[in-house]
Amino acid sequence: MANESSNCLTGASPVDLAKVVACNHGFYCPNNTNEHPPQYCAPTRSCQAIRLLPFQNNCPEPQGIYEPIVCPKGSYCPAGGKVVIPCSKGHYCPLGTETPFRCGRLSICPPRSSRELALDGFLVALIFDLLILALVFVPTSKLFVRVIPRKAHKGLKSDESTCESQLKTIEGDIAGNPDNDPANPDSDGAESAADLQDFVSTVAEYNDGGENGLSIGFNAIGFTVEKHSKRLISAISGKFEKGTLCGILGPSGAGKSTFMKVMMGKLEPTEGFININGHATKLAQYKKLIGFVPAEDVLLPELTVRENILHSARVRLPRNQSDTACQKLVDNLISCLGLSHVQHQVVGSQITSSISSGQKRRVSIGMELVAAPVALFLDEPTSGLDSATALSIMRLLKAISRTGVTVICILHQPREEIFEALDQVLLLAQGRQLYQGPVSDASNYFCGHGFRIPARSNPADVLLDIAAGRMKIKTSFIASQDLPKILAETWEQRRDELARASVMAREIPTSECLKPIELARIASVRGALWHRQTYLCFVRAMKQQFRQPSGLLLEIGVGGIAGLLIGLGLYPYKGMHFQGTYLAPFELLSSAVDYSTVPKIGQMIALAIALAAAAPGVSTFGEEKSLYWREASVGHSRSAYFVGKVLSTIPRTALSALHFTSFYAILSTPLMAFWITFLLNMLYFYCVYGLASFVSTAVKRENGTLLAMILCLIIGAFGGYAPPLSTIQTWRLEWLWRMCPGTWLSEAYVDQTLKQVAYLYDTNTAARWTGYTLGRTPLDIAMIFLIGTAYRVAAFLGLLFFDRNKQR
The missing domain is CATH 3.40.50.300 (P-loop containing nucleotide triphosphate hydrolases)
Incomplete structure (x- = not known):
């Protein structure tokens, strides 16, 4: 029944929210005084419909004279809630802002902005893209070639090396006619085979004149x-x-x-x-x-x-x-092998x-x-x-x-x-x-x-x-x-x-x-030191990537498209990825809560990165197992090879994560800081690459891509969204979910989002409902990194122990 003396639009009797004037942070309370404390009024039908919809503004006007309203988007309400101030340029003010959030220097934030359009990633990505494109149009076979002085190849012909010609002109049978032996300094052909003689004498010097x-x-x-x-x-x-x-x-x-x-x-x-x-x-x-x-x-x-x-x-x-x-x-040997005229050409594949x-x-x-x-x-x-x-x-x-x-x-x-x-x-x-x-x-x-x-x-x-x-x-x-x-x-x-x-x-x-002990001593001084081998393997792997620009650009493009698709899906939310119950005593003013969208975003990102990075991750080791076996069999450091390859993947995963995060952030405009979002995404790329690398060492090349993609989708699905982590905890299986990086990724997303609005919403209730623990993003980051590293340790063990007979 309507109350004619009611201050509510519906005529219903108001409910006092507090005994004295008390305006929560982020609220506008213009009419509240000690005599007229905040009140709750039953909403009108149209207002109730708005409040039942997630991620919508509260009713555009209070339902009663003394009912507070949450500070509208694009404005902020300082402590006390007596004024509404439009957000100035260079700041943004989402729903319920008490103090404006400062935008980054490279962000777009016009007056009355309710979200930040961060361009940091786009600009950084653009710079790297231009550099990569420049490298694509430069003859890449010459990018890393040491310039050899002409005098080092004096006398070499373009079509056939001098040493090759000299070898062909040595008449007769070497074994049957020692006078024609190029290793014999007294032979008639020794003076003409200078490059061969130089190479042979150098080899003899390394082997102590044949004593070894x-x-x-x-x-x-x-x-x-x-x-x-x-x-x-x-x-x-x-x-x-x-x-x-x-x-x-x-x-x-x-x-x-x-x-x-x-x-x-x-x-x-x-x-x-x-x-x-x-x-x-x-x-x-x-x-x-x-x-x-x-x-x-x-x-x-x-x-x-x-x-x-x-x-x-x-x-x-x-x-x-x-x-x-x-x-x-190398100069002498290339000459003797007749390869001088093609020494700066890439070897190329069979195709x-x-x-x-x-x-x-x-x-x-x-x-x-x-x-x-x-x-x-x-x-x-x-x-x-x-x-x-x-x-x-x-x-x-x-x-x-x-x-x-x-x-x-x-x-x-x-x-x-x-x-x-x-x-x-x-x-x-x-x-x-x-x-x-x-x-x-x-x-x-x-x-x-x-x-x-x-x-x-x-x-x-x-x-x-x-x-x-x-x-x-x-x-x-x-x-x-x-x-x-x-x-x-x-x-x-x-x-x-x-x-x-x-x-x-x-x-x-x-x-x-x-004797064997002397041979072991000689072998101990052969080969570059570990850090030198690591550096050489890293440089070699980087050359491989720059000379496969189509694969690199495709991988980066797929990462960007994945971020674009997720961003488009979240665009209608207009940056409101969380809405909870207002802090006491304003609980009754709350609209429909949504605790699941941020965990869902975490799982979507994990699945998207799995699809974008699993296949390239398999190629890290799967494409060159034969080369690894050959090098391991002659004494190359297997750990140096592995570390060099892993380090070479970091730039490309960082670029993929940068493009992914840039498109995702510009369209979804999350409350999280851009570079924290990028760090989390890059670390998840790191995990997917690590797991895919392990798969590539354990199975055949033709099966690696499919299996890696399935496993990466599984660890992404174990993120705590569906079923909720709180339900998993009742099953006493949280330890299994915590073994997957997707759970830690989603927890970091939830924590970073909720800490921005903790002054406005009851985030503890949201944490209990989702099952995540708030306030430990550094631990989440560390755990994602450790899990990714554990995958790489498994990959290294796979390199060591799978196909051991081929590494002897």
């Missing part, structure tokens, strides 16, 4: 795959002498690659043992002194030819060598290659040669090369071996000159040994067993035909249907007798062989 060589013995070596009980190699015995060029021949499936992996320690032999310089030890213990060229070229396509080789030199040469010495050695496959092969070989190894293993080094280039490579390897380096290579159908350049040959068939010894004795050995070897034939082709069982014999001494097996048994029976008469059995005096 390795002689590798193997006795009854066998390897069986236990899972399938399949024997791949068996009963292989012999010795690779220090300073020799040795070839491993055999038809497909003969066990050549398996034998080489066993020799290098990549596979553990199931039978027999290996000795180094007469001492029972494993070659893998001296990986810093060993070079390995795999059958497939493992190169970074974004780097130039020179940069690929130079990085290997800087990381693997003795740490006391100056960068000038490294550069000079967009800028150099030929043969040139890639030479780059792969050069990355190992430049490290001045004491033993070098090569899996089909001449594959993909024309016959002339293949011969020049073998001649270079021959010259290197004369410095005391043990060179062992698998060869596939070598031409006659290449075969005769070898010092020793090991012939395999069906995983068994048919012959090992000097190349010159191979033909006589098989002729003695009834094989007819044509006078003008290539001995290597004949040996391969014998191993494959395709060679005709003059006698019935060997059953042709089981030829390889009987040849292997024959070799086993005569091995001891042959060993005494062959180079294979020659005993090296103890004075010429370094």
